[in-house]
Amino acid sequence: MVLLLTAALLLGGSYIPAAAEDPVDPYTQSNANAHARPFSGDAMWRAFHGADGVSRVVDGMVDRSIADNRIADIFKARDLVRLRRTLKEQFCYILNGGCDYTGRTMQSAHKDLGVQTADMGALVEHLQAAMKAERIAFPAQNRFLAKLAPMKRAVIKQ
Numbered sequence: 001m002v003l004l005l006t007a008a009l010l011l012g013g014s015y016i017p018a019a020a021e022d023p024v025d026p027y028t029q030s031n032a033n034a035h036a037r038p039f040s041g042d043a044m045w046r047a048f049h050g051a052d053g054v055s056r057v058v059d060g061m062v063d064r065s066i067a068d069n070r071i072a073d074i075f076k077a078r079d080l081v082r083l084r085r086t087l088k089e090q091f092c093y094i095l096n097g098g099c100d101y102t103g104r105t106m107q108s109a110h111k112d113l114g115v116q117t118a119d120m121g122a123l124v125e126h127l128q129a130a131m132k133a134e135r136i137a138f139p140a141q142n143r144f145l146a147k148l149a150p151m152k153r154a155v156i157k158q
C-alpha cells in the first residue's frame with residue numbers, strides 16, 4: 001500500500017484507492033432493474049434523436065453534474081464510464097430504443113450515496129438542460145421526466 005502510494009506520488013499520478021475501482025457486487029441482470037416500463041412505439045425514441053441523441057443527453061447530464069459543486073462530491077471516485085454506459089442503456093430501454101438495461105436496481109445503485117431531495121433536484125435540472133441543448137420537444141421531455149419521477153423514492157436516502 002505504502003509502496004503503491006509512494007510510486008503514484010513519484011510518478012505524479014493521483015492515487016485512487018483500490019476500493020473505488022472494485023467491480024460492483026454481484027446482481028441479477030434484468031430490464032426490471034430499470035425501474036420503469038418502456039414507452040410503446042417509436043415516437044419517444046425519435047423525439048430523443050435515437051442512440052446519438054440519447055448519448056449526448058446522458059453525457060450532457062453527467063458532465064453538468066460532475067461540474068456542479070452542489071453534487072460533484074457524490075460522483076467522486078465512482079466508475080463514470082460504467083455510469084454513462086448503464087444510464088444510456090436505461091434511457092434507451094425506457095424510450096423503447098431496443099436496448100436491454102444491464103445495471104443494478106435504482107435502490108442498490110444509490111444505497112450508499114446519501115442522495116438527498118435537493119441533489120435529485122440538481123440532477124433533474126442538468127437533465128433538463130441537456131435535453132434542451134439536444135432540442136428535444138418539450139412534451140417529450142415532460143413525458144420522460146414523468147417516467148423518472150417515481151424513481152425518487154428508490155434513489156433518495158431514506
Ligand code: HEM
Nearest residue numbers: 071074075078079086087090103104109119120123148151
Ligand atoms: C431518476 C433519477 C436517477 C436515475 C434514473 C439514475 C440512474 C442511475 C443508473 C442507471 C446508475 C448505474 C447503475 C449501475 O451501473 O449498476 C446510477 C448510478 C449512480 N447514480 Fe444515479 N440515477 C438517478 C439519480 C441520481 C442522483 C440524484 C444522483 C446524485 C446527485 C445520482 C448519482 C449516481 C452515482 C454517483 C452513481 C454511481 C454509483 C456507483 O458507482 O456505485 N443518481 N444511477
